[in-house]
Amino acid sequence: MMKAGDDEGAAGGRLGFLKQQDSDAKEGKTLSKLSSTPAKGDWTKASCPCCESKQVEPLVLVKLGGKVGPETKRWLIRLIGAQQKDGGAGLLAHPGEDAQSSIIVVSAPRCTLLRATEELGLCKTYHTGEMEAFSYNDRDNFRNSNNMEAFLTLAEREYIVKYELEGLRAQKDLRIPGLPDKYTLHNRDNIWQKLCSAGVIVDMFPLHNSEKLKQLKEAWYLGNQLSQPLDSVNEYFGNSVAFYFSFLDFYTWSLLPPAILGLSIAYFSGEVQKEMVESVSKSQSPDIQVDSGLMVSGHMIQAVFSMLWSTVVMELWKRRSATLSYRWGTLQLAERFAEPRPSFHGKLGVNPVTGRVELLFSEWQRDLRMLLVSVPVVGLFLGLVVVGMMCFYWGEAQVKQLHKDWDSYLSQTFLYIPSVLHIVYTNMLGNVYRNVAQALTEFENHREESAFENHLTAKVLVFTFFNNFAVLFHIAFFKQDVSLLRKRLASLLIVTQLVNQVTEVVIPFLVDRFISAPRRNEKEDDPQEDKFRNQRSLPPFPGLFAEYIELLVQFGYLSLFSCVFPLTAVLLLLNNVTEIRSDAYKICKLFRKPFYPPVANMGVWQIAFEILSFASVVSNCWLLLLSPHVQVWGQENGLSGGNLLLMAVIVEHVLFLVKFIIAVVIPDEPYWIRKKREHMEYASMWALRQMTLEARES
Numbered sequence: 001m002m003k004a005g006d007d008e009g010a011a012g013g014r015l016g017f018l019k020q021q022d023s024d025a026k027e028g029k030t031l032s033k034l035s036s037t038p039a040k041g042d043w044t045k046a047s048c049p050c051c052e053s054k055q056v057e058p059l060v061l062v063k064l065g066g067k068v069g070p071e072t073k074r075w076l077i078r079l080i081g082a083q084q085k086d087g088g089a090g091l092l093a094h095p096g097e098d099a100q101s102s103i104i105v106v107s108a109p110r111c112t113l114l115r116a117t118e119e120l121g122l123c124k125t126y127h128t129g130e131m132e133a134f135s136y137n138d139r140d141n142f143r144n145s146n147n148m149e150a151f152l153t154l155a156e157r158e159y160i161v162k163y164e165l166e167g168l169r170a171q172k173d174l175r176i177p178g179l180p181d182k183y184t185l186h187n188r189d190n191i192w193q194k195l196c197s198a199g200v201i202v203d204m205f206p207l208h209n210s211e212k213l214k215q216l217k218e219a220w221y222l223g224n225q226l227s228q229p230l231d232s233v234n235e236y237f238g239n240s241v242a243f244y245f246s247f248l249d250f251y252t253w254s255l256l257p258p259a260i261l262g263l264s265i266a267y268f269s270g271e272v273q274k275e276m277v278e279s280v281s282k283s284q285s286p287d288i289q290v291d292s293g294l295m296v297s298g299h300m301i302q303a304v305f306s307m308l309w310s311t312v313v314m315e316l317w318k319r320r321s322a323t324l325s326y327r328w329g330t331l332q333l334a335e336r337f338a339e340p341r342p343s344f345h346g347k348l349g350v351n352p353v354t355g356r357v358e359l360l361f362s363e364w365q366r367d368l369r370m371l372l373v374s375v376p377v378v379g380l381f382l383g384l385v386v387v388g389m390m391c392f393y394w395g396e397a398q399v400k401q402l403h404k405d406w407d408s409y410l411s412q413t414f415l416y417i418p419s420v421l422h423i424v425y426t427n428m429l430g431n432v433y434r435n436v437a438q439a440l441t442e443f444e445n446h447r448e449e450s451a452f453e454n455h456l457t458a459k460v461l462v463f464t465f466f467n468n469f470a471v472l473f474h475i476a477f478f479k480q481d482v483s484l485l486r487k488r489l490a491s492l493l494i495v496t497q498l499v500n501q502v503t504e505v506v507i508p509f510l511v512d513r514f515i516s517a518p519r520r521n522e523k524e525d526d527p528q529e530d531k532f533r534n535q536r537s538l539p540p541f542p543g544l545f546a547e548y549i550e551l552l553v554q555f556g557y558l559s560l561f562s563c564v565f566p567l568t569a570v571l572l573l574l575n576n577v578t579e580i581r582s583d584a585y586k587i588c589k590l591f592r593k594p595f596y597p598p599v600a601n602m603g604v605w606q607i608a609f610e611i612l613s614f615a616s617v618v619s620n621c622w623l624l625l626l627s628p629h630v631q632v633w634g635q636e637n638g639l640s641g642g643n644l645l646l647m648a649v650i651v652e653h654v655l656f657l658v659k660f661i662i663a664v665v666i667p668d669e670p671y672w673i674r675k676k677r678e679h680m681e682y683a684s685m686w687a688l689r690q691m692t693l694e695a696r697e698s
Contacts, residue, residue, distance in 0.1 A: 042094055043056050043092045043093065043094050043107070044077060044078075044080070044081030044091075044092050044093045044094075045081070046092060046109040046110075046111075047081075047082075047083040047090060047109070047111075048109065048110070048111045050110060050111065051109030051110040051111050051112075052109075053109075053110075056092055056094075056107050057107055057149070057157070058094070058105045058106075058107055058207055058528075058532070059106060059107050059108060059157055059158045059161050059206060059207060060105070060106045060107075060158055060161045060162065060165075060204060060205070060206055060207065061103055061104075061105055061106075061203075061204070061205060061207055061532050061533075061535070061536070062103065062104040062105075062106060062165075062201060062203075062204050063102060063103055063201070063202050063203035063204070063536060064076075064102045064103065064104065064200060064201060064202065065102070065199040065200055065201070065202050066102060067199070068102070068178070068199075068200050069178045070099040070100060071177045071178040072176065072177055072178035072179060072200060073095065073099060073104070074095075074099060074177075075176065075177045075178070076093075076104065076195070076200070077093045077095055077104060079168070079191070080092075080093040080104070080106060080165070081093050084112070084115075084164075087168075087169075087170070087171045088168075089112075089164040089165055089167075089168055090109070090111070090112040090115075090164065091106050091107065091108050091109070091112060091161060091164055091165070092106065092107040092108065092109055093105070093106050093107075094106075094107075096529050097527075097529055101529070103529065103532065103533065105207075105529075105532065106161050106165070107161070108148075108157060108160055108161050108164070110146075110148055112160070112164065113148050113151075113152060113157060113160055114134075114136050114139055114145065115136050116160040116163060116164060117134045117136075117152065117156075117160075118134050118135060118136045120160075120163070120333065120597075120598055121133060121332055121333040122134055122156070122329050122330065122333070122598060123326075123329040123330070123331055123332060123680065124142050124143070124145075124151065124329055125142065125143045125144075126141060126142055126143070127141045127142070127143060130676070130679075131326060131329060131331070131676065131680075132680060132683060133332050133680050133683065133684055153234060153235040153236075153238070154209060154212065154235060154236055155206075155234070155235065155236060155237055155238030155239075155596065156238070156598065158206035158207075158593075158595065159206075159238065159595055159596065159597055159598070161206075162204065162206075162595050163597075165192055165204070166190075166192045166193075166342040167192075167342075168190070168191040168192050169188050169189065169190055169191060170185040170186060170187060170188065170189045170191055171187065172187055173185065173186050173187060176194075176195075176198070176200075179198055179200070183197075183198045187348070188348055188358070188359055190342050190343075190344075192342055193342045193343060203536060205535070205536065205540070205592050205593060205594075205595070206593045206594070206595055207532060207535065207593070208535060208593050209236075212235075212236055213236070213588060215232070216229065216232050216233070216236050216588065217588055217589075219232060220232070220233070220584045220588070221580075221581040221584040221585050221588070227249075228245055228246075228249050228580065228584075230242050230245065230246050230249075230324070231327075233245055234328050237587065237593070237594070237596065238595075238596035238597075238598070239328055239330055239596065239597075239598050239599045239600075240544060240596040240597070240599050241544070241587065241594075241596060242324070242328070243321070243324065243599065243601065243602055244544050244547060244548065244602075245580070245583070245584070246320070246321075246324060247317065247321075247551070247602060248547075248551065248576065248579065248580055248583070249580060250316075250317055250320060251313070251317075251551060251555070251576070252573065252576040252577065252579075252580065254309075254313045254316075255558075255569050255572055255573040255576065256573065257305075257309065258302075258305065258306065258309055258558065258562065258568075258569035259569040259570045259572075259573045261301070261302065261305055261566070261569075262302065262562070262566035262567050262568065262569050262570055263566075263567070263570060265298035265301065265302060265566045266298075266566050266567055268298070298566060299563045299564065299566075299623075299624070299627055299629075300563075300624060300627065300629070302562055302563045302566050303562075303563035303620040303621075303623065303624050304620075304655075306558060306559050306562050306563060306616060306620060307559070307616050307617050307620055307655055307659070308655075308658065308659070308662070309559075310555070310558075310559040310612070310613040310616050311613050311659045311662050311663060312662060312666070314606075314609055314610050314613055315662065315663055315666035315668070316666065317606075318601075318606070318668045318669075319666070319667070319668065319669060319670055321601045321602065321606070322601075322668065322669040322670065322673045323670060323673060325600045325601060326673055326676060328598075329598075330598045330599060330600045331600060331673075331676070331677060331680065332600075332677070332680055332681075332684075333598060333599070333600055340358070340359060340447045340448070341446065341447065341448065341449055341452060343442060343445075344359060344361070344445060344446070344447050345359065345361070345445060346359040346360045346361035346445070347359065347360060347361075348360070361445050361447065365445075366444050366445060366446070369443060369444050369445070370444055373440065373443060374440045374441075374443075374444060374459070377436065377440060378437075378440075378459060378462065378463065381429070381433050381436070381463055382462075382463065382466050384429060385426070385429065385463075385466050385467050385470055386470070388422060388425045388426060388429065389422075389470055389471050389474065391422070391425075392418050392419075392421075392422040392471060395417070395418035395421065395422075396418045396419075398418075399411075399414045399415050399417060399418060400415070402414060403415055416491065416495075419488065419491040419492075419495065420491075420495055422471070423491075423492065423495050423496055423499065424499075426467050426468065427499065427503075429467065430463070430464065430467055430549075433460070433463050433467075434460060434545060437456055437459040437460050437463070438456060440459065441455050441456040441459065449597060450603075453603065453604075454603065454604050457545075457603065457604040457605065457608075458604060460545060460549070461552070461604065461608045464549050464552065464553070465556070468553045468556065469556055469560070471488065472485060472488060472489065472492075472560070472561060473619075475488060476561070476619070476622065476623060476626075477622060480626055482564055482623065482626050482627075485561065485564055485623075486564045486565050489557065489561050489564065489565045489568070490565055492557065493557065493565075493568060493571045493572075494571070496553075497571070497575045500550060501575075501578075501582070509590060511539075511590075535592060535593070536592070538590070538591055538592040539590075539591055539592065540591065540592050540594070541587060541591040541592060541593070541594040542591070543594070547583060548602075548605045552605070552608055552609065552612070554572050554575075554576075555609055555612055556612050557572070558572060559612055559613060559615075559616035559619075560612065560615060560616050560619040560620070561619065561623070563620055563623055563624070564623060613659070614656070614659065617652055617655045617656055617659065618652060621648045621649075621651055621652040621655070622648065624648070624651075625644060625645065625648045630644065631644075
């Protein structure tokens, strides 16, 4: 990196300036149009001869601030194209139309992609046909290592560009040309973050490939096929998106058994039919014949089935997840010792594990921030959930009294208002909380991206669980009102799904159709730069948080409370069949293409689903204890309330044992995957041993 005040020509020699670019800009010449074929003065030159190619694939667009001058832009292009050993990103950069334009298009040469593949710990196909952890020194023995489009997915190539740009750190104190002295870079400062805070960089996003996107649409949501092209989704959008849609598909089809059971119970049980009508109409239905004398009710069957079903589904999903992770090359990711997050800050020091000089931030400081700031703020929002719950109860009592006084169709419709308002309140509170949780997690200053995501997800999960289930648990465990619980659950299932479909699909579609699309006005013969710019007119993809939360809440409704409303699985199945295609349409059409890092599974979300699976035992056993059948049976046999509670606890522990046995009998990974993982670990250990021996000999 050049020092502040260094001669610009000397610095350019060290950083690999663009040939003739400065002179072209000074003379006002227009650089040739952006295309996949580089010409003189277009793309920066690759630092390695083996990386030079006639074809350059535009991967990422960097949007500059409106007041960024040509001097700053030229410096940034040189920095992006400089070799990594000189403090650059080792990437390829294109200035757009000319030095005055506000975009930089970035691609990546072969060697940079291969080195990042090793740093990220990705597995690729070895010459033997097996998946192995990629090693740069052994690159020639991996299949397609000379063809980056076949060796790495498009999503991986785009993420590597982001990974390299956000990992840029100043090697010395450095003044950025064209910026005030207050933005001077100091040793180990994150350059990309500094440029963002200075307004030099206002946006960065991966570019769509129109041909690949068209093929993906036709194979995904435009056709009549039932199966999803998961490998194509992984290739285009990355592992995170592919894992989400794989789980959505797996979970949706796994709803078939509980849906069939629920329909059967509702059809054959007059008692359940009566309860279904009352939960929807909020009035008594005396015309339906109620069963009597049955030792086992439909609710009991549904409760036991839900508890066992949730365990089997999660165990089978973990096996499927492991298989997909192996197939997509993310079985062994290495993030712990990679470059820290761009926003990570601390003091320079020597890492006691790696021996490298880097920014360090002590664990006790992070723990103190979580204890004194994060925990109280999360507690405050949980208190707001309780306030909303109390307002719901107050409103419910008021409309019931109103309906009792008026007894009309109009007053009967008022019975739904508290539930609708409470659902709107919880959704709005959830949206605000997610932004607050993001800020809190940033304040905690986590080094690794995975640690940041895990803590952020944990915060959201705690709030989501409390926000969505607090009222239901209060009705079940404290009010012990099964009828009210059934009505509330029916309202949540119907209203929430309607609200989600409108907010997630209808509104974004209308915005795109009538606001964004007319602004783009894209034509076939438009310059490629304009087509890239048009992609920025799309709103950023909001992420998978809301999608996973929706599935988690669904899973909770089904596993925790479906015994009081057997048609829960039927409603969820109908919703999710359309959800798959609407989510696919949304990510392909309505939003900008997102960046996603390689992942090996669903992360913390998987743990959250498993926690709900075990919580279902406690919830269903308690609801069965409140069942009229159990209460009548207890009275007939002279059992007191305490004895019934003791029996419920015994049954609960037996079911916990059964769930544990199921989890043991169904391994988390198929046998062949476990053998592959052990082989990879052995190969990595052997390679490290050979490197150590060679170092000692030299």
